[in-house]
Amino acid sequence: MIGQPPPVTLGPDPLAPGADLMEGATTVLGLDAPLRNQRLEEVGPDLALRLFQAMARLRAFDERAVILQRQGVIGTYPTYFGEEAIQAASVLALTAEDWLFPTYRQTAVITLRGCPPEVPLLMWRGHPGGWHDVATYRVAPVCVPVATNYPHAVGAAWGSRLQGQDCVSLVYGGDGSTSAGEFHEACNLAAVVAAPVIFLITNNQWAISTPVRKQTRVTRLADKAAAYGMPGVRVDGFDVFACHQVIAEAVARARNGQGPTLVEAVGYRLGPHGTADEPSLYRDQAEARRWDAMEPIQRAQGALVVAGLARPDQLAEIRQEAVDSLRDVAERLLAEPLPSLEQIADSVHRVTPWTLSAERLREPGWVMGLRTIARTTR
Ligand SMILES: Cc1ncc(C[n+]2csc(CCOP(=O)(O)OP(=O)(O)O)c2C)c(N)n1
Numbered sequence: 001m002i003g004q005p006p007p008v009t010l011g012p013d014p015l016a017p018g019a020d021l022m023e024g025a026t027t028v029l030g031l032d033a034p035l036r037n038q039r040l041e042e043v044g045p046d047l048a049l050r051l052f053q054a055m056a057r058l059r060a061f062d063e064r065a066v067i068l069q070r071q072g073v074i075g076t077y078p079t080y081f082g083e084e085a086i087q088a089a090s091v092l093a094l095t096a097e098d099w100l101f102p103t104y105r106q107t108a109v110i111t112l113r114g115c116p117p118e119v120p121l122l123m124w125r126g127h128p129g130g131w132h133d134v135a136t137y138r139v140a141p142v143c144v145p146v147a148t149n150y151p152h153a154v155g156a157a158w159g160s161r162l163q164g165q166d167c168v169s170l171v172y173g174g175d176g177s178t179s180a181g182e183f184h185e186a187c188n189l190a191a192v193v194a195a196p197v198i199f200l201i202t203n204n205q206w207a208i209s210t211p212v213r214k215q216t217r218v219t220r221l222a223d224k225a226a227a228y229g230m231p232g233v234r235v236d237g238f239d240v241f242a243c244h245q246v247i248a249e250a251v252a253r254a255r256n257g258q259g260p261t262l263v264e265a266v267g268y269r270l271g272p273h274g275t276a277d278e279p280s281l282y283r284d285q286a287e288a289r290r291w292d293a294m295e296p297i298q299r300a301q302g303a304l305v306v307a308g309l310a311r312p313d314q315l316a317e318i319r320q321e322a323v324d325s326l327r328d329v330a331e332r333l334l335a336e337p338l339p340s341l342e343q344i345a346d347s348v349h350r351v352t353p354w355t356l357s358a359e360r361l362r363e364p365g366w367v368m369g370l371r372t373i374a375r376t377t378r
């Protein structure tokens with residue numbers, strides 16, 4: 001006999017007072033940073049400073065992009081303030097041969113692969129100059145449709161293995177994207193074929209205005225991995241050293257033929273969803289401010305100094321260099337000639353659709369209608 005179904009309730013609230021948001025997450029810095037931590041010293045000054053520099057460059061880009069949006073130089077822009085640790089660690093845990101599959105929130109990771117910052121900024125300007133060369137940087141085109149980049153990454157990873165190439169794919173996604181069908185399909189296929197892919201989920205607790213507890217009954221997103229038969233690990237997403245360690249382990253597994261890993265980088269979206277969003281309309285901003293102390297650059301900075309891996313002036317210089325490198329970026333963007341309407345359309349389609357050709361020829365609507373009938377009844 002089938003019993004009564006359980007009443008529908010929301011999953012536990014990871015943000016409730018007393019709840020442990022970071023439960024089971026790997027951390028190097030500890031949650032009461034700055035800590036003198038043996039494992040941080042093991043990271044060594046070289047990698048530690050490279051991670052710090054990468055975060056500083058990402059932060060400078062993000063802050064500049066918000067200014068450019070306010071000045072009307074670029075259109076809407078999704079800031080990633082507070083997610084620099086995850087992004088910097090992911091790029092540095094890979095080699096230049098490995099593939100990245102970004103969403104709208106990781107458009108600057110390509111600059112850590114040597115791409116000039118104007119390129120992603122031109123993309124946000126809606127300018128065809130923003131389409132980067134995918135093969136050069138091994139960074140796939142940015143996917144704005146949520147979760148659509150997961151199957152791309154799995155296909156690329158599986159394909160590279162079939163071709164005997166030694167490269168892995170890393171795909172980014174948010175907490176909300178783990179409720180989409182593509183996520184399920186991609187995880188399942190990746191595990192079945194042991195594709196060398198890392199699913200790097202940034203759990204910033206929000207999908208625009210939807211909190212995680214209204215999105216899924218699973219409080220720890222890493223637990224979803226078990227359903228596909230792959231390892232799922234949680235990491236403190238505000239801790240660049242922990243993120244690097246955990247992602248590097250996942251990369252090593254993928255390279256050794258041990259298949260995919262789901263990494264859940266736990267954090268909190270410190271800023272708005274994007275420049276067009278006003279979070280005070282749907283969330284308690286006092287809650288958000290409770291996470292400010294975890295902001296990854298300040299946190300790493302304090303810990304590096306305490307651990308004796310860097311001097312404060314050295315870190316200040318790294319940050320200043322990052323800011324200075326973007327100082328004249330607005331002029332460079334504005335110097336790009338505005339594209340014609342044709343160029344904009346042609347950068348979208350490889351083969352121009354007939355409807356667009358008709359529009360360009362300014363054909364009357366009835367001619368277009370006849371063409372449609374002829375095409376569909378052929
Ligand atoms: C297929 C699809 N549906 C809806 C949207 C609108 N949308 C843009 S971002 C977003 C929330 C995504 O949240 P999450 O996956 O947590 O990523 P985050 O924005 O927090 O990085 C939604 C619903 C979209 N871009 N694509």
Ligand SMILES: [Mg+2]
Binds near residue numbers: 175176202205207
């Ligand atoms: Mg999110």
